Amino acid sequence: xxxxxxLLSAHQIIKGLIHNTPxxxxxxxxxxxxxxxxxxxxxxxxxxxxxxxxxxHAVFTLSQTEMKFGVxxxxxxNHAAALALAARWKKIPAEVxxxxxxxxxxxxxxxxxxxxxxFCEPNQEARESTLNKILEKxxxxxxxxxxxxxxxAGQSTAAxxxxxxxxxxxxxxxxxxxxxxxxxxLLACQYFYPHVRVIGAEPQGADDAFRSxxxxxxxxxxxxxxxxxxxxxxxxxxxxxxxxxxxDKIITVKETSIIQAMRMxxxxxxxxxxxxxxxxxxxxxxxxxFFQGKRIGIILSGGNVDLGKLPFNSGD
Amino acid sequence: xxxxxxLLSAHQIIKGLIHNTPxxxxxxxxxxxxxxxxxxxxxxxxxxxxxxxxxxHAVFTLSQTEMKFGVxxxxxxNHAAALALAARWKKIPAEVxxxxxxxxxxxxxxxxxxxxxxFCEPNQEARESTLNKILEKxxxxxxxxxxxxxxxAGQSTAAxxxxxxxxxxxxxxxxxxxxxxxxxxLLACQYFYPHVRVIGAEPQGADDAFRSxxxxxxxxxxxxxxxxxxxxxxxxxxxxxxxxxxxDKIITVKETSIIQAMRMxxxxxxxxxxxxxxxxxxxxxxxxxFFQGKRIGIILSGGNVDLGKLPFNSGD
Numbered sequence: 001x002x003x004x005x006x007l008l009s010a011h012q013i014i015k016g017l018i019h020n021t022p023x024x025x026x027x028x029x030x031x032x033x034x035x036x037x038x039x040x041x042x043x044x045x046x047x048x049x050x051x052x053x054x055x056x057h058a059v060f061t062l063s064q065t066e067m068k069f070g071v072x073x074x075x076x077x078n079h080a081a082a083l084a085l086a087a088r089w090k091k092i093p094a095e096v097x098x099x100x101x102x103x104x105x106x107x108x109x110x111x112x113x114x115x116x117x118x119f120c121e122p123n124q125e126a127r128e129s130t131l132n133k134i135l136e137k138x139x140x141x142x143x144x145x146x147x148x149x150x151x152x153a154g155q156s157t158a159a160x161x162x163x164x165x166x167x168x169x170x171x172x173x174x175x176x177x178x179x180x181x182x183x184x185x186l187l188a189c190q191y192f193y194p195h196v197r198v199i200g201a202e203p204q205g206a207d208d209a210f211r212s213x214x215x216x217x218x219x220x221x222x223x224x225x226x227x228x229x230x231x232x233x234x235x236x237x238x239x240x241x242x243x244x245x246x247x248d249k250i251i252t253v254k255e256t257s258i259i260q261a262m263r264m265x266x267x268x269x270x271x272x273x274x275x276x277x278x279x280x281x282x283x284x285x286x287x288x289x290f291f292q293g294k295r296i297g298i299i300l301s302g303g304n305v306d307l308g309k310l311p312f313n314s315g316d
Numbered sequence: 317x318x319x320x321x322x323l324l325s326a327h328q329i330i331k332g333l334i335h336n337t338p339x340x341x342x343x344x345x346x347x348x349x350x351x352x353x354x355x356x357x358x359x360x361x362x363x364x365x366x367x368x369x370x371x372x373h374a375v376f377t378l379s380q381t382e383m384k385f386g387v388x389x390x391x392x393x394n395h396a397a398a399l400a401l402a403a404r405w406k407k408i409p410a411e412v413x414x415x416x417x418x419x420x421x422x423x424x425x426x427x428x429x430x431x432x433x434x435f436c437e438p439n440q441e442a443r444e445s446t447l448n449k450i451l452e453k454x455x456x457x458x459x460x461x462x463x464x465x466x467x468x469a470g471q472s473t474a475a476x477x478x479x480x481x482x483x484x485x486x487x488x489x490x491x492x493x494x495x496x497x498x499x500x501x502l503l504a505c506q507y508f509y510p511h512v513r514v515i516g517a518e519p520q521g522a523d524d525a526f527r528s529x530x531x532x533x534x535x536x537x538x539x540x541x542x543x544x545x546x547x548x549x550x551x552x553x554x555x556x557x558x559x560x561x562x563x564d565k566i567i568t569v570k571e572t573s574i575i576q577a578m579r580m581x582x583x584x585x586x587x588x589x590x591x592x593x594x595x596x597x598x599x600x601x602x603x604x605x606f607f608q609g610k611r612i613g614i615i616l617s618g619g620n621v622d623l624g625k626l627p628f629n630s631g632d
Contacts (some may be wrong), residue, residue, distance in 0.1 A: 013444050022338055024360070027362065028428075041584045044340070044586055044587070046343070048586055246474070263623060266588060266623060267358070267421065267623060270358070270359045270360055270364055270587060270588040270589075270619030270620075271586060271588065272582060272586040272587065272588060273586075303586030307579065307582060307583060307626070307628040308628055310623070310626065312623040312624055312626075
């Protein structure tokens with residue numbers, strides 16, 4: 001059970017290491033949509049994503065004994081880079097299992113932070129068996145990307161920082177993949193800003209959170225298909241109950257809305273967000289009538305995209 | 317003659333209308349280049365460029381009579397959008413002459429702010445003759461994009477804000493096109509932060525400022541060729557003497573360096589800058605030995621790019 005003190009302690013531990021990222025507004029977007037939007041820019045965070053919050057919290061709360069043996073995880077993306085950097089800050093070893101299909105830029109980022117990489121076949125079974133061998137061999141502590149209380153408490157700090165600056169939000173929307181950011185945000189609001197209604201936004205092509213809530217049990221994400229490559233994972237045993245208890249609702253969005261939202265933020269705010277980050281904005285675009293006249297916070301979760309493979313066509 | 321009080325007055329007049337944009341740093345870029353870089357993010361400014369500073373100052377200091385007849389300008393880009401928005405704030409008409417070759421995103425911005433657009437052939441003569449006809453017909457006041465004291469004083473405020481936050485810079489680098497931003501920055505430093513050495517950065521393919529300083533007279537920019545579409549213009553009779561008197565030096569850069577610098581800022585800082593904005597960073601990349609160990613400010617002048625026409629190749 002993660003309590004109020006856990007969230008405050010997480011922020012104390014990590015705040016000197018991470019950026020208190022800016023909250024930006026865009027007058028032109030507000031004028032077009034007739035609402036007040038506030039964007040917490042975790043794309044401008046270290047490693048380009050909120051993931052450094054949870055990873056730093058998890059690494060910096062290890063026992064002295066655990067530290068000796070280092071940390072390990074499997075991830076094709078931002079959590080791997082975040083764990084690698086947090087481990088480097090603490091000068092402890094980091095082992096990362098990455099699918100051989102991982103983008104070269106992400107592999108290079110993880111390697112650049114000094115982690116030891118082991119490649120595996122691109123499926124869940126291979127990830128887990130490869131990781132298990134490493135855990136046996138090294139004695140490292142497995143830091144799950146989201147199903148971990150330290151990670152959830154760490155991710156809650158983005159909402160804490162945002163609401164300290166803009167306390168009177170009516171809604172706060174985050175993307176939902178494994179649910180680490182959403183469950184952390186839910187706890188932050190529940191404990192400190194209970195007037196804020198928290199919404200999870202999810203691609204239609206990876207709507208396991210939406211279906212899990214409908215059926216009151218974790219529905220795994222089977223062959224998800226979406227451009228939002230950070231949202232392919234399924235909810236976990238720790239994140240699902242928090243979401244189930246506190247979330248206002250889950251909104252699912254179309255792929256075309258994600259690209260439209262991403263382009264709108266790039267063009268009008270001049271900041272780079274990855275497709276997963278655009279999913280809450282897509283939810284707003286698909287539900288303009290509902291959100292009109294409201295004060296809405298959005299957590300822009302990350303900005304790691306391959307600039308050579310953008311979904312914007314010439315002449316659009 | 318623009319004096320200290322003019323700069324302070326400009327800031328007083330515009331500061332409630334514009335953003336005091338953030339100054340960002342990038343740990344990974346500093347680590348790679350072994351220097352301390354500070355980026356004043358005018359790409360996050362209203363209209364996506366510093367130009368709103370000068371335009372707002374010019375519009376808000378018009379006489380009541382001048383206001384009646386509105387304002388006019390010729391510009392391929394950001395100044396046009398800025399003047400259009402400032403005029404809309406004051407509820408006065410704005411006429412803009414734009415070359416038919418202007419980037420789509422910039423034309424749409426100008427139109428969105430409610431200015432009346434007249435297109436012309438993409439050369440200086442056509443710009444001026446088209447504008448003159450409009451001035452005769454409307455009686456509007458011509459607000460030159462840079463050769464105007466109100467504009468120069470307005471552009472100085474980006475450096476004033478930046479140095480208020482980070483006073484101990486050793487160098488401050490701006491791009492140079494017509495010289496409005498550079499001359500304003502030079503005056504800001506000369507009057508308030510004389511220890512800061514100000515450098516202008518310019519594409520080799522549009523090196524009229526470099527040649528003008530060498531030959532002690534304004535050398536017009538003839539058929540400039542560069543991806544930095546905001547830097548095609550020649551120095552003016554007001555900007556050249558300021559630059560001549562106070563600038564530390566002009567550094568010219570290759571096109572490949574501009575694209576490399578632009579990509580580095582996009583990838584590592586997750587912010588969108590237009591090619592003209594990348595020219596100071598390109599100057600740093602081409603002169604790493606010179607800048608190593610120094611504290612360097614860079615004014616990122618704008619972020620208006622066509623997302624459908626980016627200079628990044630797949631697989632780079």
